[in-house]
Structures are given as structure tokens and as C-alpha cells.
Amino acid sequence: MSGHIVPVKIYAAVFGTLIALTLLTTGVAFINLGRFNTVAALAIAVTKMLLVILFFMHVKYSPGLTRLVILAGFFWLAILVAMSLADVLTRGWSPEPAPWSTLLLFSSGLV
Amino acid sequence: MAEMAAHTYAEGTHPPGFAHQFEDLSQQHEAGSLGMWVFLVTEIMFFGGLFACYIIYRSLYLPAFELGSRLLDVRFGAANTVVLIGSSFTMALAIHSAQTGKRKATVNYLLLTMLLGAIFLGVKFTFEWSHDYVEHLIPGFGFEVRPEWGAVGSHAQMFFCFYFFMTGLHALHMVIGFGILAVLAVMASRGRFGPEYYAPLENSGLYWHFVDIVWIFLFPLLYLIGGRYPTGGH
Numbered sequence: 001m002s003g004h005i006v007p008v009k010i011y012a013a014v015f016g017t018l019i020a021l022t023l024l025t026t027g028v029a030f031i032n033l034g035r036f037n038t039v040a041a042l043a044i045a046v047t048k049m050l051l052v053i054l055f056f057m058h059v060k061y062s063p064g065l066t067r068l069v070i071l072a073g074f075f076w077l078a079i080l081v082a083m084s085l086a087d088v089l090t091r092g093w094s095p096e097p098a099p100w101s102t103l104l105l106f107s108s109g110l111v
Numbered sequence: 112m113a114e115m116a117a118h119t120y121a122e123g124t125h126p127p128g129f130a131h132q133f134e135d136l137s138q139q140h141e142a143g144s145l146g147m148w149v150f151l152v153t154e155i156m157f158f159g160g161l162f163a164c165y166i167i168y169r170s171l172y173l174p175a176f177e178l179g180s181r182l183l184d185v186r187f188g189a190a191n192t193v194v195l196i197g198s199s200f201t202m203a204l205a206i207h208s209a210q211t212g213k214r215k216a217t218v219n220y221l222l223l224t225m226l227l228g229a230i231f232l233g234v235k236f237t238f239e240w241s242h243d244y245v246e247h248l249i250p251g252f253g254f255e256v257r258p259e260w261g262a263v264g265s266h267a268q269m270f271f272c273f274y275f276f277m278t279g280l281h282a283l284h285m286v287i288g289f290g291i292l293a294v295l296a297v298m299a300s301r302g303r304f305g306p307e308y309y310a311p312l313e314n315s316g317l318y319w320h321f322v323d324i325v326w327i328f329l330f331p332l333l334y335l336i337g338g339r340y341p342t343g344g345h
Contacts (some may be wrong), residue, residue: 003309019196
């Protein structure tokens, strides 16, 4: 014996919930909620992911070290997305600097 | 952490599948599972790069991405989500069967998982991708910008690049998973797994569930958040 045995009843309940959430997210997509369509879709996806990770992947019964490794993975993913967006979405905030050659002409007093 | 007290086995009395560098089966199980998760974290970053790109380009070309999303058939996406979740369920049951010493059930659940995986890929290839080809929606294979798409139409190709790269990479993972399941089914039928040893099943299960999770995000991102409601527009 080397691992926790999850009762079939729990697997079945998780499976049923995942199917229900799939139907829910598909249905919600056809109702106009404005920007909350995206929020709802992602919230349901994250809920489904947590159910799969905790029960199907047995992380609910995993040691702390394994959980830490998983959290670190998602933390790095968050850095990847947040830093990339911080660049792209703020590009319009400051005016584009003039090419260096123009600056050189101005500072040299030729123009 | 270890439910059983750490002890060493006497020479020649190792349980099946036990590698002697470990204290006991419990420690071996934890080490194997941790290693598999480290690999899955690299997979998170692998797919994460694509997801990050998708988020950025969607924010830059939102109307074109919503247009592209509405050109996908949500019925196939939803049906495949149900099929894939079902295959995760049968995978979990296969491991459960091995844990409780049911050899025949282990093989059957593995075969059922393979069947559901094959249905997913079948729907993807025959109903979705081949349909996209006929509709000229595959970039690089005669993609056609339709006049009714309007001003944002030329950017719709960007959405379909992401669609085929993301679902293609996911499908590649499914094909690899299918091969792993086939090997496991043969091993299980030869009685290699039981309550004492089922690590290959457990770790392959982690991989299969991970691929399921990727699809759990691809489905809403590609099929659902394109403004499918009748009034449309923003």
C-alpha cells in the first residue's frame, strides 16, 4: 500500500459536477453579460481545473512538497502572463521617442 | 507524510516494483509523483507561452478574435469536453481498480479511456479540422478572407493560427497519451499492477488529467467567449 485510495463515490460526484459545469459554461456563453461572459467562462474553467487537480490527480491527498511545486508552476505562469501584458498594454502610455539621429541633429545645433 | 513507518526490506523480500534505493514503497510513490509533477510544471510553461500569446493578441485584435470564435462549431467543442472529462473519470477508475486489486477492471477502464480519447481525436479531425479546410479557414492552406467579415476580416487569420497551434499541440499530447495508455493496457493485462505497485498508472494518469485541464481552458477561450448571444456586438 503506497497511496491514498479515493472512494469511487467521490470520483463519480466530481465527474457529475464537471459535466454540469460544462453545460453551465456553454449555456452562459449564449446570454449577453457583457464583459462578465469572459469572467464567468474563466471562473468556471478554474473551478473545473481545481476539481480535476484536487480529486482526479489526488493533490488533496498529496504531501506539501508536491503542492509547493505545483503552486510554483502556476506562480511562474502568472509572472509570464502579467509581465508580458504589463509591456504590451502600457505601450501607448508614453509618446514614442524620436529616432536617435534626429536627437543628434537637434543637440548639435545643425537644425 | 508516510502512513507507514519507514523501514528497510530484508534482502530478497522486495515487494513487486520496489526499487531498493528507497526506504519503502510510500517514499518511492512520493518521489515518483513529485518527479511527474515537475515534468507537468514544464508542460504548464510550455502551453503557458501559447496562452500568454493568445491573451495578448486577443486584447490587440478583439473583434477579429470574436469573429473567429463564432466561426467554430460550439456543439463539437462542448461534446468533446464531455468526452474528455469522461476519459479522465475512467482513467481515475482504472487506477482505483489497480489499487483495489481488480486486474480485469483495470484493463477495461484503460481500454475505455483509450476509446474516449479516440472519439475526441476523431471528432477533432473528421468533423472540425476537415470542415475548416473545406471552409478555407486554415492559414497557409488556402485561407480566404470573406467580404462579410468586414474591416476586421483580415485579422481573423491570426485567430485561426492560434486555434490550430493550440488544438494541434493539445491533439499531439492526446496521441502520445493514447500510446502510453496502450502500453499500460498490455502491462495491466499481464498482471504487472496491483495494490502494491501501480506507479506507472498513477503518473500516466497525471499526464492524462493534465491534458484534460488544458482542454478545459481551450474550450472557453476558443469557442465560448466570442459573443455568441443573438444581439452580438459590444
